[in-house]
Amino acid sequence: MTASTRLRRVKPALAGRLLAKRSAGRLARWDMKFSPYLFVSPYFLLFAAFGAFPMLYTLWVALHDWDLVGSRDFVGPANFRMVLSDPQFWNAVWNTAGMFVVATVPQLLLALMLANALNRRMRGQTLLRMGVLAPMVTSVAAVAIVFSQLFSRDFGLINYVLGWFGADPIDWTAERWSSWLAISVMVDWRWTGYNALIYLAAMQSIPKDLYEAAAIDGASRRRQFWTITLPMLRPTIIFTAIISTIGGFQLFTEPLLFGNGDMAGGSLRQFQTVTMYMFENAFGRFDYGYASAVSWMLFLIILVGSLLNFLWLRRVGGGAR
Amino acid sequence: MIPIGSRRRGGGPLATLWGAGPLTRIMLAATIVLSVFPLYWMLVVATRTNDVVGSVPPPVVPGGELGRNLARLFGNEQAHFGLGLINSAIAASTVTVSTLLFASLAGFAFAKLRFRGRNALLLVMLATMMVPVQMGIIPLYMLMAEIGWTGRLQAVIVPFLVTGFGVFMMRQYTLQALPDELIEAARIDGCSTWRIYWSVVLPVLRPAMAVLGLFTFMQTWNEFLWPLAVLDPDNPTVQYSLNLLNGAYYTDYSLMFTGTAVATLPLLVIFLLCGRQLISGIMDGALKA
Numbered sequence: 001m002t003a004s005t006r007l008r009r010v011k012p013a014l015a016g017r018l019l020a021k022r023s024a025g026r027l028a029r030w031d032m033k034f035s036p037y038l039f040v041s042p043y044f045l046l047f048a049a050f051g052a053f054p055m056l057y058t059l060w061v062a063l064h065d066w067d068l069v070g071s072r073d074f075v076g077p078a079n080f081r082m083v084l085s086d087p088q089f090w091n092a093v094w095n096t097a098g099m100f101v102v103a104t105v106p107q108l109l110l111a112l113m114l115a116n117a118l119n120r121r122m123r124g125q126t127l128l129r130m131g132v133l134a135p136m137v138t139s140v141a142a143v144a145i146v147f148s149q150l151f152s153r154d155f156g157l158i159n160y161v162l163g164w165f166g167a168d169p170i171d172w173t174a175e176r177w178s179s180w181l182a183i184s185v186m187v188d189w190r191w192t193g194y195n196a197l198i199y200l201a202a203m204q205s206i207p208k209d210l211y212e213a214a215a216i217d218g219a220s221r222r223r224q225f226w227t228i229t230l231p232m233l234r235p236t237i238i239f240t241a242i243i244s245t246i247g248g249f250q251l252f253t254e255p256l257l258f259g260n261g262d263m264a265g266g267s268l269r270q271f272q273t274v275t276m277y278m279f280e281n282a283f284g285r286f287d288y289g290y291a292s293a294v295s296w297m298l299f300l301i302i303l304v305g306s307l308l309n310f311l312w313l314r315r316v317g318g319g320a321r
Numbered sequence: 322m323i324p325i326g327s328r329r330r331g332g333g334p335l336a337t338l339w340g341a342g343p344l345t346r347i348m349l350a351a352t353i354v355l356s357v358f359p360l361y362w363m364l365v366v367a368t369r370t371n372d373v374v375g376s377v378p379p380p381v382v383p384g385g386e387l388g389r390n391l392a393r394l395f396g397n398e399q400a401h402f403g404l405g406l407i408n409s410a411i412a413a414s415t416v417t418v419s420t421l422l423f424a425s426l427a428g429f430a431f432a433k434l435r436f437r438g439r440n441a442l443l444l445v446m447l448a449t450m451m452v453p454v455q456m457g458i459i460p461l462y463m464l465m466a467e468i469g470w471t472g473r474l475q476a477v478i479v480p481f482l483v484t485g486f487g488v489f490m491m492r493q494y495t496l497q498a499l500p501d502e503l504i505e506a507a508r509i510d511g512c513s514t515w516r517i518y519w520s521v522v523l524p525v526l527r528p529a530m531a532v533l534g535l536f537t538f539m540q541t542w543n544e545f546l547w548p549l550a551v552l553d554p555d556n557p558t559v560q561y562s563l564n565l566l567n568g569a570y571y572t573d574y575s576l577m578f579t580g581t582a583v584a585t586l587p588l589l590v591i592f593l594l595c596g597r598q599l600i601s602g603i604m605d606g607a608l609k610a
Contacts, residue, residue, distance in 0.1 A: 028513070035514035039430035040442060042423040043483050047449055050480035054457030054464065061460060117349050120341035130596045131353040133603075134360065137592045139543035141560045142581035145567075146359050149366070149574055155374040157362070193356060194603065201604035253545045260572075261564060275546075282459045283550060291459050299456050 058292045066289035079293035089294060091269055092277040093301065095180070099255075099273070100248035100305075103184035108240060111192050112233075115199035116225060129200075132193035143186050144257035151182045151258075173259060179271040186254045191247075195240050202236040203229060238313045245305045249298065250275055274298045363585070366578040374574045390579040397566065401555060402580060405562030410587075412478050412558060413541040420537045421530050423483035428491025429522045433504055434514070443492075450485040458550055465551055472553040481541065487533055494529035495522065532602030535595055539588055559584045 062079050066072045083089050118128060135143070150157050151172040159169040172182045206229065214224050252275040255265050263280035265272025272280075278298065282291035341349075366373060369384035395403050430436070431443055461480065462471070470476040499522060507517045523530075548558040554565055563584055566577045592599065 028511075031513050031515075033436075036430045036434040036436035036439070039426040039434070039514075039518070040488075043427045043446070043485070043488050044442070046423075046480070046482055047446075047485070050461060050464075051449060051457060054460035057460040057463075058457060061463075113348070114352055117341070117345045117352075120345055121339045122341045122346070126597055126600070128349060128353065129600050130592070131356050133596065133600060134589075134592065135356055137539060137588045138360065138585050139545070139560055139581075139588070141543070141545050141563050142363070142585050143359070145563065145577055145581050146363050149374065149578070150359070150362070152374075155574075157379055160377070160379060189355070189359065193352075197600065197603050204604075257564070257567075261567060278459070279546075279550070282462070288459055288463065295456050295459060 058295055061288055062292035062296055064289045066287075066292070068286035068288070072289075075289070079289050080297070082290065083293045083297055088269065088272075089274075089277060089297070092265075092272050092274045095176075095265070095269075095271055096249055096251060096273045096275075098176075099180050099183055099187075099251060099271070100245070102180050103187040104241070104244045104248055106184075107188040107192050108195060108237070108244065110188070111195035111199055111240075112237075114192065114196040115203055116229065118196065118200050119203045129197060132196060134193070135190045136194045138190065140190070140253040141257060143190050144254045147182070147186045147189070147254075148258050148260075151185075173266055173271075176268075176270040179255075179258065179266060183251075183254050183258055183271060186258070187248075187251070191244075195244075198240060199233060199236060202233050206232045234313070238310060241309045241313055242306045245309050246302055249302045249305060252276060252279070274301070360585070360589075363578050363582050366575055367582040369575055371573050371575045386575065387579070390575055391583070393576055394566075394579045394583065397576070399554065400562045400565040400580070401557055402559070402562050402566075402583075405557045405559040406583070408474055408557065409542055409559040412474060413538045415478050416481050416541045417534050417538045419482040420484060420487045421534050424487030424491045424533065425495075425523065425526050425530060426518060427483070427488045428493075428495050429499075429518055429526075431488070431492040432495035433499065433501065433522075446485050446488060450489065458547065461547075462550055471551055472556055474552075474556070476551045477541075477544070477548050477558060484537075487537065490533055491526065491529065494526060498529070499525050528598070529602075531595070531598050535591065535599050536602070538591070542588060 063074060063076060064072050065075045065078075114132065118125075118132070122128075149155070151159075153159065153169055153171045153173075156172075158172075159167075162170070170178055172178045210228050210232075211224055214228060219227070251273045255271045255273055256263070256276060259265050259271065263272075263276055263284050265276050274294065275298065278291050278294040281287050281294060365380060365383050367383075367390060368387040369380060370386050373380055373384070394400075431439065431446075465471045465476045470479075503521055503525075504517055507521050512520070543560060544558070545560045545564075548561045549564065552558065552561055554561075557565060563577070563580050566573070566580050
């Protein structure tokens with residue numbers, strides 16, 4: 001950064017204006033002592049009120065039979081026990097995990113390939129990067145609406161194009177695999193470019209000499225990618241995988257709008273995610289206690305999922321070295 | 322931004338090392354087409370009548386119905402689309418300004434000021450960044466109901482006035498961009514801490530604040546789940562309003578697509594103007610979330 005030039009620009013102005021304030025004394029010591037707390041307090045106050053309190057309160061509510069009106073009896077872990085033996089909950093977990101895999105694995109692979117392609121010398125780089133990133137600016141709701149139309153059975157462009165190859169129209173919302181695929185396409189369309197840019201940044205920080213040395217030794221492009229690029233990108237890949245886990249397990253808007261705003265996620269709940277199930281219990285059945293238990297389970301799943309991801313990728317990456 | 326490849330032209334294997342082959346170019350072209358097509362399709366349907374979705378072959382160029390669709394959009398009685406736009410503009414601007422202020426204040430304190438309990442507080446903050454938003458939505462809703470904020474715009478503003486992510490990003494940037502000498506010099510000149518923040522820290526933080534501001538605005542504008550939970554249909558944000566355009570028995574795609582196009586347009590304009598900064602922000606690792 002241009003810190004030194006700023007130093008020159010800022011300092012004389014300050015010096016002149018503020019020398020008068022020399023009577024510092026007690027006020028200055030007071031300022032040194034309490035200003036830092038004052039500066040960080042907005043964050044912590046807001047977090048306490050709207051972050052920590054709700055989270056702990058969720059636990060409290062989860063231990064009760066808590067409805068919109070009437071009963072709020074303490075029931076202990078009963079809600080959690082019910083969640084654990086609730087087939088609809090496990091169905092939602094299965095859907096969420098399935099869509100996470102179907103969406104994330106191709107997404108990160110595509111992002112890697114895309115970053116590798118962007119990491120070449122060519123004209124119009126900024127334009128290319130903006131084109132790749134444009135989907136991220138589009139709101140999830142807009143993405144879901146547009147893609148739901150593209151995937152519609154009778155009038156969708158995707159079935160129309162598939163028709164060129166002689167395929168019968170697919171009712172994308174009807175089956176488990178097809179709805180998962182359609183929803184994954186929405187997710188990937190929005191996020192692949194973003195991940196590609198993160199990979200690209202990491203690729204550019206790899207020393208060029210490594211590639212030049214490998215090229216002189218006669219290593220092909222592909223070989224260079226596998227033996228230099230991938231190992232060097234390992235921390236970044238782990239990072240994107242964890243971020244995708246956190247995001248993927250909270251999947252909500254795409255499946256909701258894909259199913260025309262139906263919280264159940266299809267007639268057979270074939271694409272209902274955990275967040276949708278939580279929402280259904282809280283704002284459809286007004287069973288706050290049960291919904292809170294579901295949301296705590298979601299939190300635990302995300303925690304475990306991120307951890308597994310991290311351990312697995314570290315082991316895989318370690319083996320490749 | 323870091324330049325790609327070295328510009329030197331050598332012989333042998335190095336000549337082709339950083340060049341883009343035809344296959345790479347084809348792949349990039351295909352990616353761009355896939356990236357932009359849904360946005361283009363949005364425009365095509367938004368400028369035609371609803372019959373368009375059934376026609377074979379499908380239309381590939383925009384039509385002339387945009388004006389009529391816009392009139393239907395803003396005249397729609399259940400969606401309150403105009404109000405949704407205004408609400409989203411208010412919410413997104415307020416959240417952005419306050420996030421920039423509070424995040425830079427706290428980020429500066431965490432990066433450069435010494436105080437008891439700093440590391441512990443920082444750790445607490447980092448831990449809070451891991452917690453998914455959905456976790457707190459039910460009790461947050463109950464809290465809003467308790468204080469009578471359900472259905473009111475402040476419910477989608479106040480809880481998000483500053484994020485841990487913003488504070489953390491500002492802290493990282495301050496650490497890297499602001500030399501300690503600058504602060505010490507200002508102290509010797511008798512600056513109060515607030516004065517240092519205002520006259521020394523803020524100017525240095527400007528580039529990072531541009532990126533955080535862009536990102537925060539986008540996020541608030543695009544938020545869907547929480548407004549859906551806490552607001553009422555007669556006072557929606559723009560994303561909620563989009564959901565209200567979907568009729569129960571009959572899907573009017575040209576109407577919905579006009580809505581999505583109008584709702585996306587402000588962000589696209591901002592993106593075209595400041596996309597370069599957003600990209601360098603992501604690539605500098607500033608926006609890893």
